[in-house]
Amino acid sequence: MTPFHLQGAFSDYLCSYHRSLPRERGDFWEAYRYALDGAGKRVRPMLVLLCNQALGGRVANALPAALAVEMIHTYSLIHDDLPCMDDDRLRRGRPTLHMAYDEATALLVGDALLTDAFHVLTTGIPDMPHSPRPDDALAMVRELSACSGGLGMVGGQAMDTYWTGRTGYSQQDLDGIHRRKTGHLIAASLALGGISAHADETTVRELHTCGERVGLAFQIIDDTLDETVGIGKTSGKDLAQGKLTYRAMMSRPEALARARQLTEEALAGFKRLAPKAEELQNYIAGLLERRI
Numbered sequence: 021m022t023p024f025h026l027q028g029a030f031s032d033y034l035c036s037y038h039r040s041l042p043r044e045r046g047d048f049w050e051a052y053r054y055a056l057d058g059a060g061k062r063v064r065p066m067l068v069l070l071c072n073q074a075l076g077g078r079v080a081n082a083l084p085a086a087l088a089v090e091m092i093h094t095y096s097l098i099h100d101d102l103p104c105m106d107d108d109r110l111r112r113g114r115p116t117l118h119m120a121y122d123e124a125t126a127l128l129v130g131d132a133l134l135t136d137a138f139h140v141l142t143t144g145i146p147d148m149p150h151s152p153r154p155d156d157a158l159a160m161v162r163e164l165s166a167c168s169g170g171l172g173m174v175g176g177q178a179m180d181t182y183w184t185g186r187t188g189y190s191q192q193d194l195d196g197i198h199r200r201k202t203g204h205l206i207a208a209s210l211a212l213g214g215i216s217a218h219a220d221e222t223t224v225r226e227l228h229t230c231g232e233r234v235g236l237a238f239q240i241i242d243d244t245l246d247e248t249v250g251i252g253k254t255s256g257k258d259l260a261q262g263k264l265t266y267r268a269m270m271s272r273p274e275a276l277a278r279a280r281q282l283t284e285e286a287l288a289g290f291k292r293l294a295p296k297a298e299e300l301q302n303y304i305a306g307l308l309e310r311r312i
């Protein structure tokens with residue numbers, strides 16, 4: 021399948037999930053739908069699906085994992101936008117969830133997305149139940165929980181919060197934060213793609229390692245985009261808040277060169293690991309050129 025068709029398969033799957041959600045009194049489910057509806061780029065689900073395909077897997081086996089990583093990513097954005105964290109009013113070109121609803125609803129929707137992601141990962145969605153092999157289900161839960169929790173994304177966010185407004189950090193601190201905050205979920209997306217194609221443990225570990233490089237490159241590009249107006253989120257905020265960013269540490273050409281180098285290393289790894297890696301490689305190379 022081409023990336024276009026995989027995007028379509030993911031959108032259909034997401035729509036089916038939407039349709040299956042309850043309609044109860046109150047804002048909660050409406051806000052939950054609003055969160056999932058946003059015009060995100062769906063990078064992580066695409067990495068799951070493309071990696072699954074590169075390893076000769078079946079797309080139906082990868083869709084639950086693709087939705088699960090997008091749900092965790094969406095929860096992280098919702099919580100990151102809250103007044104107690106980044107206090108952002110704009111996300112994906114429209115009001116953040118706590119602005120469109122309220123803080124309590126945003127907190128609860130984020131909590132629910134995080135938890136429900138593991139349900140979707142292991143059981144699929146009501147219209148399309150999924151029963152992964154028990155060893156694959158266990159491997160996916162291990163990978164996704166480790167990458168999203170304290171040792172992964174949340175821990176990276178905590179380090180980011182610590183360093184905000186402080187000086188005296190090194191490039192190692194910067195890489196450490198972003199490897200966890202951004203890199204781990206992207207690495208998990210590639211690892212889950214591998215597991216859904218029944219790849220062996222060594223291959224999955226290597227997919228994860230290559231994925232961390234893709235994740236770091238993705239963050240570097242995100243930092244360069246912080247200076248751009250009109251990309252659907254508040255521009256220049258990282259700099260104004262004294263955040264630890266690659267742009268605070270190096271020039272734009274240096275940052276872009278680092279992103280290119282990390283991407284090339286990752287692409288070489290995928291070529292070695294996956295017999296049909298071309299679509300995956302092209303997609304990852306394209307992330308360097310993104311404008312949003």
Ligand code: GRG
Pocket residue numbers: 059060061062063064093095096097099100105112173174177201202238239242312
């Ligand atoms: C609050 C638990 C918690 C974690 C927060 C991921 C994160 C950690 C915060 C989000 C803010 C941020 C800029 C994170 C860096 C990762 C990143 C570049 C997110 C944006 O991802 P895109 O560009 O977003 O894929 P879309 O909207 O396209 O899905």
